[in-house]
Amino acid sequence: MSSRKKAPPPRVHNPTETILESISDGVFTVDREWRITTFNRAAEQITGVRRAEALGRRCCDVFRSSLCGAECALQQTLQTGKPVIGKSAYIVDAGGNRTPISLSTAVLRDRKGHVIGGVETFRDLSEVEALRQELSGRFRVGDLTSRSPLMQRIFEVLPAIAASPSTVLILGETGTGKELIARTLHALSPRQQGPFVAVNCGALPDTLLESELFGYKAGAFTGAQGNKPGRFAQAKGGTILLDEIGEISPALQVRLLRVLQERTYEPLGSTHSETADVRVLAATNKDLANLVERGLFREDLYYRVNVIRLEMPPLRRRNEDIPLLVDLILARLHRLQRKAVTGVSPEALSLLMAHDWPGNIRQLANAIERAFILCDESVIGIGHLPAELRSRGAEMESAERGVRSAHDVLDAQAIRAALARNGGNRLAAARDLGIHKTTFFRRVKRLGIELPARDGRQRRDEIE
């Protein structure tokens, strides 16, 4: 005979209770005193609070959401009688972890229609949030964000470059984020726990730069009363960025070459060599190869510095990043100074994307910050953008007339660029733009574009 005990009969649930227990959304109800009267299985799992502990307790002590308190959604619902649906928040569990949720609320009434409390349902968005971050992570490495294929190529090699101890030469126009990429390389490198020291070699005169980089000993020169460690010493165990390396004098280039070759240097006035336990990154907006050709930059130093080369593309070659960058800049401005500005109008964004941005991201950030300050509406429009973006002769006036005008400005720019690319050849320009030649000529006429005197075809014929 089996000694197995007979299983106790299952607890009888009413249909509503069964439904509540089976769903993956957390549900709890409260009475008019904000005390929890129902707390389902999913609510236990999401909050980490057992039903037995939750029942009878104040909902805010159990739920602990970012809305609890002054922004309580349930209180709002009970006051207005209107439900709140899909509001985003986070809850804090006993481990201090934040769980992103979306919540909805409704009023609970008895059969006679009297309000007896409220119900709150909430959904754990951790997985959605993780997926969202994973997706955005594809466009992000450290503090760098880009959807541009040019930048994606850099992102792919960045971890490997960061892991190596080699010297990196970062090239790029002003404002393209050379220092940011240097910081990212440092943050991804095994030296991440060490300091990151950036030195602008173009900002200091030669003699000062030497003592700044290598330090000095007491008595090295008049006024040197004590020892001063240089930037190489400060960066010990970390990374040093020599920005604007193309600006340094030939004499200092020799000293720098020695540091890179032998990993040693002597502070001014010292008789002993110090070891440079530092990874060197160099950056410049100059064409170093050209400087070498002209004899302004030592060839041996150039090859020492140019072990790994990273070229930061200018913003005009990655203008698909402009919407993303605008969002990031606005988010940063929001954090610093709360304003009701939520975004940029499509017309303004079109103008931003059509601009050449000679000052690159720095210039874009300044333009957005200016617009953010001037904007007293919810969306930044064309009128809030700096004049240089709109001042293209007659195009400026037309730009101010709204969407259509903004499109006209873009059309005119596109047509002019296509003509230039195709040496004035109208048909080739139309093909390049993907429009029929009739449409091309109609637009040229409407926008008042002056066509080049010679057609590209004629010139080719003449050459032939």
Add this chain to the structure above:
Amino acid sequence: MNAAFAYWQQRIAPVFDTARQIHLVEAAGGRITGHSDVTLTGELPVQKVLKLVELGVGMLICGAISRPMHDLVEAYGIKVFPFVTGDLGEVVQAWLDGSLRRDVYAMPGCCGRRRRRGRQRKVRRCLGEIEPDPWGWDR
């Protein structure tokens, strides 16, 4: 020592990360020597913490607090007494009496983690894989 109690509507605020009101209590020899109410206006977490530092707060008594916020407050040398619930006046009194560790002042799901050293721990792991002693009360 100055202690700050994050509150909302005369109760300990459920979540410190979003709390705005602080009841500041100055105490010596188990007696209150001064108290005031302060509004934390900073939007950024660090602004909040810097305000506490400026007020000379040595201990923060609060409701739920996220780990990054907790670590930030402690990084500025302020001891955090988290997951406290109850009426503000009662909690202040309990702090003065040294009875704040009683379960009655612990938020649901956070009780059983404030036993003093040496006592046998009765592990009451809640649902959702919560650490038994996330804040080191038992250490």
